[in-house]
Amino acid sequence: MRNSLLFGLVLIVLAVGCKENVLPKPKAMLRLEYPEGTYLQTNLDCPYTFDQNNLSQIKENNDCSLVLDYPQMKGSIFLTYKKVEGNLRELMIDAEKLTYEHVVKADQILPKEYSHPEAGVYGMFYEVSGNAASQSQFYVTDSINHFVTGSLYFYAKPNYDSILPAAKYLENDIRRIMESLRWNN
Known part of the structure; x- marks a missing residue:
């Protein structure tokens, strides 16, 4: 009897112990990749031009203030x-x-200071990290006639971890805007 009890106990332990443990899936970050943009110089009736990413759409105001929308x-x-x-x-x-x-x-x-003396463009770029409403801000000027400010905003409540890939992509676009900006005389 003792052997059969021991045998039964061993069978129960083996049956319960051989089950595969079910583990929850680990949290993972979404891999967001955006296509490489192609840039064309804007053709606006404004005192400045810059390279625009083809992924953006320009909404123009009367006073040469613009919104570059990235849907x-x-x-x-x-x-x-x-x-x-x-x-x-x-x-x-x-x-x-x-x-x-x-x-x-x-x-x-x-x-971060920005200077392109040959084009007469001087300014400042601000990289903002954290759950702030805007992740990037900048201004450029020729110090005499023109002054342009820019800021990046998303349509959602800021969650830095979630918007980081898009924020970095658009930060590069802002840098391209600053580097390609030229004043029309």
Whole structure:
């Protein structure tokens, strides 16, 4: 009897112990890849031109302020044009103030100077990390006549981890805008 009890116990342990453990799937990040953009110079009736990504659609206002809409990424780059009329310092302070309003939600704001003396384009690029409303801000000017500010916004509540691939893609587009911007005289 003792042997049959021991044999039964061994069978139960083997039957229960040989089951495959069911584990939940580990959390994974979505792999978002966007096609390589092709760039064409804008042909607008404005005092400036720049290279536009073919994935974006321009919505133009009367005062040469633009919205570059990226429907695939659910984001937009807002460009605002101002004429410099002895108020360059105020325009620069306003642009910086707009950027640093995001400091409440941002983990970090990294300013980077931009200068292209041959084209007469000078400015600042701000990379904003964290759950801020805008992930990138910038301004460019010729210091005499023209001033353009830009900011990146998404159509959704900011969640830095989720929007990071799109934010990095559009950050590269912003850099391309800054590098290709030329003033029309």
